[in-house]
Amino acid sequence: MFHETVTHASGESRGHASEAHGLLLLRRALKRGHAIQATPPGGASITWSLLGHGGRAAVRSITLAPHTPVGELTDATVRDLGAIDSTATARYGVRDGRRIITVGLFEIPALTTARYRARSLVTADRTDRVRLTLTARLGLLAREHQAGADTALCSCGRLTACPSTPEEARSLTRRHRETVAAEFVNSLSSTFAAAVAAS
Numbered sequence: 001m002f003h004e005t006v007t008h009a010s011g012e013s014r015g016h017a018s019e020a021h022g023l024l025l026l027r028r029a030l031k032r033g034h035a036i037q038a039t040p041p042g043g044a045s046i047t048w049s050l051l052g053h054g055g056r057a058a059v060r061s062i063t064l065a066p067h068t069p070v071g072e073l074t075d076a077t078v079r080d081l082g083a084i085d086s087t088a089t090a091r092y093g094v095r096d097g098r099r100i101i102t103v104g105l106f107e108i109p110a111l112t113t114a115r116y117r118a119r120s121l122v123t124a125d126r127t128d129r130v131r132l133t134l135t136a137r138l139g140l141l142a143r144e145h146q147a148g149a150d151t152a153l154c155s156c157g158r159l160t161a162c163p164s165t166p167e168e169a170r171s172l173t174r175r176h177r178e179t180v181a182a183e184f185v186n187s188l189s190s191t192f193a194a195a196v197a198a199s
């Protein structure tokens with residue numbers, strides 16, 4: 001679930017968006033060519049401009065902030081989430097009477113499994129098949145594309161440039177994050193969308 005904030009001509013309205021609705025908003029934004037950025041807590045912002053009064057451009061936005069932020073995504077967490085995401089065979093199992101996540105022969109211990117569930121990083125369908133939540137995916141994306149060090153403007157290493165001003169650096173970084181977010185939304189499979197819709 002997300003807190004949803006929508007800006008419009010007379011201010012903004014707030015509400016809640018389910019995971020399925022959040023995904024729908026992202027896919028619609030992609031189709032319309034609106035700018036999307038993932039946020040570190042596992043949310044997203046969507047912005048676009050339209051012609052307002054007197055032909056002046058007005059910026060509109062939809063912001064999705066997760067009810068449960070992903071928290072710190074350590075390297076170990078990222079590895080576990082990557083393992084879950086790499087296969088359709090991740091499921092809940094039981095070890096010593098406690099719930100664990102199994103990915104093939106790989107097991108995520110009960111305590112870690114409980115933490116991932118409490119942080120809403122994973123969810124399962126009625127058959128106990130485990131998948132990452134949209135929030136987890138957005139948090140991972142934002143983590144992968146943080147401000148870079150020295151010459152690289154992004155930690156992914158894909159964005160290297162020599163901007164002459166801080167403004168130029170910010171604008172390059174913003175455009176890069178919008179590009180990777182668009183790629184991300186475009187890459188979400190219909191299987192994932194169907195699983196989200198069914199949950």
Ligand SMILES: [Zn+2]
Nearest residue numbers: 145154155156
């Ligand atoms: Zn990047």
